Amino acid sequence: MTVRVLLFGHYRDAAPPEAEGGAFALPLPDGATVADAARALAERDGRFADLLARTRVAVRAEFAAPDTRLAEGDELAFLPPMSGG
Amino acid sequence: MTVRVLLFGHYRDAAPPEAEGGAFALPLPDGATVADAARALAERDGRFADLLARTRVAVRAEFAAPDTRLAEGDELAFLPPMSGG
Amino acid sequence: MILLTTEPLDPAEATRHVMTAHDGAYVLFVGVVRDHARGRAVTGLEYQVYAPMAEQQMRRIVDAVRERWGLACAILHRYGYIGVGEASVVVCVASAHRAEAFDACRWAIDTLKADVPIWKKEFAANGTFWIEGEDSVPAAVGGAAEAAS
């Protein structure tokens, strides 16, 4: 399956070249979790090694957990500590 | 001596006919206190009987006490519980 | 800054007076004449003020906010007749940090309500009343309530 990964803050600066607005496709084995996706990203690029430790995650724009299972086409966002306001 | 009394709120509605903007002259014996002034007003008009119980007082626009001594020309204001804002 | 006026209040004026390029936030409190009070329909309020003392007390609140919090504060209060929906009071506090701005603004309006000599006369469906703290006392019919100068 393929999910759509969204990166923010300094992680977006490390997004792969094909990313648009911090978004890019990530192929994953069926049944993969949020944590599996983070591991796949860390294997691609060492700058994502601390991704899950430093971010909250959202799946389909709702807060999710590392063990949340992903489905085909899900939007998976890694959210660094926020600084709006 | 004579002080200038200032009344506010419903007490102003009971001010003597000569009052202008709630202000009028009150003759008092030399050495009179705020409490003496309140008693003099209560003797003139029963509607002032509870004046000191229901108001804070200011002398020359500063909060004062019932035993504060008055001087010639002092402005003595009786201040009901405030309701600004 | 403080302002005691019979003219309509402009909250933006308070903001302009307190904000500098160093401030990251401001908190603004605006009191507005509402259409009811104590279960009665209200058509408007008339504020009576002991002007020299009120201005002095307002200035002391501004000074106290500077001393206690190190923050700039502006207070505007209108008096005379004010219709429903119009602002009677504006308090603005600027700060680098929001928590202090909330604390100081709240303290300023609480202190104003307790210690600034201003009284409201309520024009209600069933009569006219002086509001004196928690009490409401029937007002004399046709009684003039101008500000003492």
Added chain:
Amino acid sequence: MILLTTEPLDPAEATRHVMTAHDGAYVLFVGVVRDHARGRAVTGLEYQVYAPMAEQQMRRIVDAVRERWGLACAILHRYGYIGVGEASVVVCVASAHRAEAFDACRWAIDTLKADVPIWKKEFAANGTFWIEGEDSVPAAVGGAAEAAS
């Protein structure tokens, strides 16, 4: 109401949306870009936003203020580049009573800062930094930081 926009914010718009004739007060919080942060001179900020989630989270804050306090709340947030002195966020809460308005407004801005997915990039004298909670992380030079649609 909520508004997420690249246009300058108008605090009066938030006020208009929350005030009714029954309300006696409103509390307004406005966050403004300041000229320094963490000891560095700042010339401006660029806000990055996860728009669909941010709007949903802002709507939830408005709903929570209605449920917990029974009060109307408006939240405006600007994104993209914002210069020093310009407003980045506006929160307004209307109420019959001031204590609740202060509590609810403060809760709303605190919750926004924690749970609404928006990040600021700081253009400072010594570089460009992503602000991520307490951390500030050097940003890629020339890195585009558009809002995700």
